[in-house]
Amino acid sequence: MDKLKPPHELKIAGGNLADRWERFLERFRWYLAAVGEDGSEDKMKVAILLTVVGAEAQEVFRTFTYEPAKAAVGNPPAVQAETAGQCNTVVRKFTEFCVPRKNVIYERYVFHTRVQGEGETIDSFTTDLRLKSQSCEFGSLQAKPDT
Template sequence: MAQSQSPSIMSMFNIPEKLNVSGNLSENWRTFDQNFKIYLVASGLDKSEDARKVAILLNVIGEDGIKIFNNFALTEDEKNNFENVMKKFQEYCEPKKNVLHSRFLFYTRKQEESEQFDSFLTDVKRLVKSCKFEAEDEAVRDRLVLGTNDLNTQKKIVIEGDADLDTVITKLRLAELGRQQAAEVQGKVKVDKVVDRRSNSKPVQNNMVLKCKWCGEQHERKLEMCPARGKLCTKCNRYNHYATVCRSRYVKVIADSSLQNQEDSDGEFYCGSVQKMIQGKLN
């Protein structure tokens, strides 16, 4: 007979929550069953006699669980058989399922476009529990490879051969992490380029700064800003431009003062008209 545990030692362990009979009873039972068995092992009560373990079960399962137990058609010996009692609870909470439907849900599960891989993995592992596959790990591996939204990694895994479940999980996780890191880097580079272009560009203004064809210098596109305005060209004897930018070739002219300071149609000014050509030819 197993030695009894003192109350002080027993209080060191968390007692499982009562069985919740509302909502998803099947899922609630799996949670309770796992927590209860962990509690038995942690406290050392798993070595107790069957009758005591059944009593501990009924003590923590709650009133709704006791009502379910009382409806079991069991003999006295069967009521004191711990494994038998646990099996009865499982059959009650997890009625026979449509395996074909469960496998349909499993086979058609695909990773959504924006779904994280770990979310997809968790759901696949949940769905496989109801499919009654003999080799669950292989089934999960196949669904992860065939259902992933990462077609590049999918192709590599298939080409490389029969990878096990852990290898497939690692490859798909690393591929997702790599894509996330690459997206962060690319996003940073794009932002830097936009900032750089903006910082190096000149603001667009109505009065743009251009190189003037009359003085050869850069200034705003305003007549009054041109230093050559009113100046006489020493090359052609015309006004309003410098000799350094003069376009006359082999020509000597007499300027008509009445035509000085005329402006062309685009808002710029030009030299006075040539009244008389003394010699030379215009090309």
């Protein structure tokens, strides 16, 4: 297991950042489970995340701000302070940064201009089209896998 490669770095610039973040996060969670760190303390998970996420995303991490603790006033319960050492908080901050940057018009352009490459199998081509259609928000027009 010590030879297990971490997920590829998260590329911030260009394309569908929301999709890349979701895929990175999925691979990161698999990686944590594979190396036996999914039950680790938050500080360790954050350290692993920041190690594998790459330099571009580390720069984004440095811009995050965290909410201070709020005392209970009346009925609402007190809110604990957010910190950079809480894995769920850091993941949420990255999600907030990445998800709004999805450009549906661009994603549809990419889908509609996709051309089957020379030597590319029809299975590979249709699989790529199905993957690309997921970020296009086609709704009921989106292809469903065969059941």
